[in-house]
Amino acid sequence: MTGNVGRVLKANTGLPYRLIFPEAEHVVVSSFLRDLAASDCSPATLRSYAYDMLRWFRFLHGRFVPWERAERLDVRALVEHMRASPTANTLRKGSDQVTAVNTVTRKRGLGTTFSANSINHQLTVLSSFYDFALEMNLGPLVNPVPRQRGVGTRAYAHHNPMEQFRPPRRGTYRQRVPKPAWRGIPDSAMAAIFNGLTNHRDRALLSFWLSSGARAEELLGLRHGDYDFGEHTLVVTSKGTRNRDLVPASPDAFVWLALYMREGQPASPGDRVWWTLHQKNRRPLGYPAARQMFARAQKELGSNWTLHDLRHTAAERMIADPAFTLVDVQTVLRHVNVTTTTIYTQPRMEDVLQKVLEHYARPPREAPGIEPEYDDAALRELLGLGE
Template identity: 40%
Template sequence: MRNVSGLVLPKVGAVRSTTSRELPWQITGLPAASDNRVIEGFLLELSTNDCSSQTLRSYAFDLLRWWRFLAVIGIRWDAATREDVRDLVLWMRQPQPTMGARPYLPASINHMLSVLSVFYAHHAQRGIGPVVNPVPAAPSGVRRYAHHNPMDAYKTGQRAPYRQRTMHTRPRALSDDLIDRTFAALTSTRDRALVAMYLATGARASELLGMTGRDVDWGNQTVAVISKGTRAYQWVPTSPDSLTWLRLYLDEAPPAGLGDALWRTLRRPHRPLNYSAMRAALERVNKSLGTDITLHDLRHTCATRLANDPAVPLTDVQAVLRHAHLSTTSRYIHVQTQDMLARVRQHHQKPPGQPQPTKPAWGYDSSDLADLFGESQ
């Protein structure tokens, strides 16, 4: 058995953005030029299949991690075996010094396995790489419930080897107190405007960062974003508070034109603000407050507030979040812990034995009876 405890991956290769529409992301700097071409061909295939730029970026980072792991164990990509994939999973399950001594999440490990499985299947069709896919498949060999009869009940199936057990947890929403502390810890008007916009619109991180000056309708209090999944240009409502912060930000650093990026770096030369820069700003807040807030938590917070407001129909919440299925939106309907604790404290503060106020019974008004049956009745 290979000992992977304490294994440190080398800093070889990098994921770079390009100006090409066909291949917006690629891996460069690998020792073997042929490896760069192998990965580039796979990413180009994904792009041809109409995968989004963010999907290509995610696949590229997973493949780079795999190449760095192979460099440590001294194995070529086309000679990888099932045991090598097993050791990768064992390494990802151990605490990572670069991640605050935390292991990779089960969902991250499963995503890594999915990327490698598709990568090796792609090259196997072209007669390149291992004869057998090193990523083991599920025992049935097909996707679970791919042809499920909706009249039959779902049955628990066996997970594919090395796939991690994932727990269905509720989306995490931030409390009002934590939001106030977050705003106080932010250091620029731009960051406060962005956080306020995230909380008001429920937009994803990349969707808001891609806005331009013409994507704000001040009169109707809406902003336009390009949805991550469908890539449709859609208008979503926002709050007056977020527009106020946006106006303050534009007064400090107005964009050059309506077609230019709305969110830009604060230092010159001004460039469009990317995801990494905004995440770094939030990491500074986390370091100051001792929290672990993510940009997606802001979307969860907006969704939870809307879904638990009795005045807002769930279908309206689905439209704001742009979910394809209503079942996805219904995950946000749950009891807020802070509200539950406040109600329980209020209950315990009542004097013992205090009778509950009784509601008057329903009955007829005497004047109505007199008009209907006469005074004699």
């Protein structure tokens, strides 16, 4: 696979991302991305699709196969390549550091190869791209990505209502995705991380993430005018729907925000709220910088929690409060279905282990006996216990 051919170019006007391959803009991919943009896909989706197409074209370039002549065997070879090849993160950090299980969080690293979700996403992008190219008559004769087995134009189109629904079989080359185990951060660890913060900006950020349950990028996109000190609410742009939703937060978070704003940050209406701390080279705080900030805060503790784990922690805390109903938590987290919120009802393994240890440490209950003031023989005869 040729890793230095082509690139994804970010544009300030028009289509936000374009694929350059090998040295010029790929017209068919640009048309495909423009079709996605017209379907109201977010710029993040276009970026993800562009990089998946770049990976595919580089792979075919190394096999000397034109993209219009790609076959099913080429797709199979790509899946085998992604299952075996190290990711860029592995090459940068080393395989030992990536795959090691953290002793504090018991979380494994990202892995040395592409995840099952990444491979499945790659197949989805390729299938959509070739469907588009076939429909527009742009070159290919077939879609090299196999269709899902046993599924026609619509799932369960001819289902017998007297029978139970069976989950559809995984499509060819589709990977089995393990069920995620969401883990919140224990209160003791969260207190240690918070005490290690050195500035009001970071304290305000963590307080908002923990109390509002907002996603990392939703909070980082906050602008002046999107918060209400009196009502203790934020207005964030929700992921996916891109709706402007009202989110409650704790009074402590707004206290830290006020202290941060007193340090002289830009506060004009519409300006970003969160900025880097460098006075000479101040710029809006992005997700990579916030992720590094949270990693530095955990360095002394030795943990590897992520910013998204703060959202899980907020959800678990609300679920544990009897004043909250499941629908209340769903509303705060802005889940479309309440079934998504139920993943936070699972108990922490640490709490379960503690209860099990307490169960075995509890002394056995003694069998009830006969009080000494009663005549033992008479009582046994009365109760019919015999000799």
